[in-house]
Amino acid sequence: MAADDLTARDLMMAAADLTAPQTWYPSARAMRRRVVYHCGPTNSGKTHNALASFSAAKSGVYCSPLRLLAMEIFDKVNATGVSCSLRTGQEVKEVAFASHLACTIEMVSTEEIYEVAVVDEVQMMADPVRGSAWTRALLGLRAEEIHLCGDDSVLSVIRKICADTGDDLLVHQYERFKPLVVEENTLRGYFQNIRSGDWVVAFSRKKIFEIKLAIETYTHHKCCVIYGALPPETRRQQAELFNQEHNEYDVLVATDAVGMGLNLNIRRVVFYTLIKYDGEKTASVPASLVKQIAGRAGRRGSAYPHGLATTFKYDLCYLTRCLEEPLEEAEKVGLFPTFEQLEMFASQFPELTFNNLLNKLCDTCRIDDTYFICQHDNMKKVADMLEGVHGLSLKSRYGFCLAPVNTRNSEAMDHLLRFANNYSESHYVTMGLEMPSGYATNDTQFLDLETKHQVLSMYLWLAQHFGEDNFPHVQEAQTMSTNIADLLGQSLAKGCWKPQLRYQFIGQPPE
Numbered sequence: 001m002a003a004d005d006l007t008a009r010d011l012m013m014a015a016a017d018l019t020a021p022q023t024w025y026p027s028a029r030a031m032r033r034r035v036v037y038h039c040g041p042t043n044s045g046k047t048h049n050a051l052a053s054f055s056a057a058k059s060g061v062y063c064s065p066l067r068l069l070a071m072e073i074f075d076k077v078n079a080t081g082v083s084c085s086l087r088t089g090q091e092v093k094e095v096a097f098a099s100h101l102a103c104t105i106e107m108v109s110t111e112e113i114y115e116v117a118v119v120d121e122v123q124m125m126a127d128p129v130r131g132s133a134w135t136r137a138l139l140g141l142r143a144e145e146i147h148l149c150g151d152d153s154v155l156s157v158i159r160k161i162c163a164d165t166g167d168d169l170l171v172h173q174y175e176r177f178k179p180l181v182v183e184e185n186t187l188r189g190y191f192q193n194i195r196s197g198d199w200v201v202a203f204s205r206k207k208i209f210e211i212k213l214a215i216e217t218y219t220h221h222k223c224c225v226i227y228g229a230l231p232p233e234t235r236r237q238q239a240e241l242f243n244q245e246h247n248e249y250d251v252l253v254a255t256d257a258v259g260m261g262l263n264l265n266i267r268r269v270v271f272y273t274l275i276k277y278d279g280e281k282t283a284s285v286p287a288s289l290v291k292q293i294a295g296r297a298g299r300r301g302s303a304y305p306h307g308l309a310t311t312f313k314y315d316l317c318y319l320t321r322c323l324e325e326p327l328e329e330a331e332k333v334g335l336f337p338t339f340e341q342l343e344m345f346a347s348q349f350p351e352l353t354f355n356n357l358l359n360k361l362c363d364t365c366r367i368d369d370t371y372f373i374c375q376h377d378n379m380k381k382v383a384d385m386l387e388g389v390h391g392l393s394l395k396s397r398y399g400f401c402l403a404p405v406n407t408r409n410s411e412a413m414d415h416l417l418r419f420a421n422n423y424s425e426s427h428y429v430t431m432g433l434e435m436p437s438g439y440a441t442n443d444t445q446f447l448d449l450e451t452k453h454q455v456l457s458m459y460l461w462l463a464q465h466f467g468e469d470n471f472p473h474v475q476e477a478q479t480m481s482t483n484i485a486d487l488l489g490q491s492l493a494k495g496c497w498k499p500q501l502r503y504q505f506i507g508q509p510p511e
């Protein structure tokens with residue numbers, strides 16, 4: 001083999017070496033960090049205790065799995081007199097002289113130094129898609145003390161990682177405040193058996209609206225709804241409406257979008273189904289998710305401290321089994337190459353498209369046994385779409401591929417393509433959306449509001465990523481986004497309609 005070939009191969013092998021990720025963060029490795037793991041089931045006070053250390057520290061960062069939860073903590077902490085800013089992909093609220101920050105996990109800095117960091121829902125490290133964000137935080141945070149909150153499924157992996165990083169690990173085990181009781185009877189398929197304080201769990205937007213319609217038609221209850229495509233502000237408004245005790249909204253119909261960390265006045269969790277469509281196939285809801293969802297019932301400090309769980313008609317045995325059996329231990333946690341690693345790899349393969357580059361790196365890279373490479377199907381779909389957009393640097397292309405977009409929503413994808421084209425041509429990207437005339441009176445109008453909000457959210461994310469010089473309509477986008485979230489809330493209060501199927505799947509999900 002020629003010497004030149006050997007060098008090129010060596011370089012390729014070096015670029016594809018993703019082993020020992022603890023060495024990617026030398027500043028964090030230069031510190032001796034104390035990791036405190038609040039480990040236990042839902043509703044056991046883990047986040048509460050971690051937040052006490054966070055608030056007492058001179059400086060702190062709280063890393064949330066959801067925008068909604070970051071906003072909740074931001075409000076809660078400021079209300080106790082500790083100045084705290086907020087940073088999510090879409091919004092930054094700087095509080096004057098704040099020494100604390102509540103952010104979404106993807107947004108946390110590995111440069112800034114904090115006295116205390118809290119990483120909530122740390123078992124998400126094993127999530128096939130988002131896991132790498134938690135792994136990055138654990139490996140890279142520059143904090144003297146890191147509080148992890150989560151269940152015990154990742155305890156062994158975290159022990160291993162702390163041994164690799166050389167950090168001290170202290171584990172606090174927790175018990176649930178009040179046991180969760182499975183009701184022996186299901187609702188036997190009758191909406192008339194719905195009671196105040198019920199959360200009916202379903203896993204598709206269409207089903208959510210069907211159930212809401214049925215409950216409001218056949219009973220005197222009024223429903224709040226929460227699902228992933230609703231803006232966080234609307235989800236929050238619906239959660240508050242449900243939490244207030246003296247109004248007619250006493251039933252929640254929602255997907256697992258409320259499943260993590262939130263405190264709601266739920267007496268009983270009723271699983272309408274325990275089968276979920278994951279975009280490719282239908283399968284039983286994993287036991288860990290069942291536990292997480294059911295754990296929302298009977299929260300300490302809520303109107304219903306004794307939690308119940310049941311099903312609408314079927315699957316009671318499956319529910320009982322999921323709640324009784326111990327959590328499956330995660331053997332590996334997520335990892336994803338950094339942009340710098342991708343760039344180094346790209347220099348070896350200048351002829352490859354971005355998508356092929358990603359595939360090649362993920363297929364050929366070497367990683368330690370503790371890790372897996374996170375799925376990045378969304379990124380690949382966006383990369384495919386943007387292939388025809390010329391003049392984007394690797395870094396810009398990477399940025400567009402990370403933008404939060406629902407790849408199944410063709411209208412949102414069209415806007416993303418327009419943003420990328422505008423950016424490559426002039427580095428000046430307009431919002432290109434009109435404010436809707438009023439609240440929705442049917443599902444088509446409602447879907448339109450949802451999509452518009454998602455596009456605005458994407459614009460705001462891109463503005464943060466690429467700078468406001470390139471995305472100058474941030475103020476208008478923020479105002480419009482707040483107004484649309486408000487219109488969505490009004491639409492839910494005023495309307496009750498038959499839902500449409502939002503996306504055409506190949507292989508329809510059984511409803």
Ligand SMILES: Nc1ncnc2c1ncn2[C@@H]1O[C@H](COP(=O)(O)OP(=O)(O)OP(=O)(O)O)[C@@H](O)[C@H]1O
Binds near residue numbers: 043044299300301
């Ligand atoms: N020592 C305490 N005093 C008063 N309230 C508490 C205390 N500990 C926890 N709580 C309250 O109990 C509820 C559940 O606590 P927390 O959110 O910390 O649970 P968790 O273990 O983090 O649950 P999850 O796993 O679902 O996130 C919260 O409303 C919290 O404010």
Ligand SMILES: [Mg+2]
Binds near residue numbers: 046047048120149261
């Ligand atoms: Mg918690």
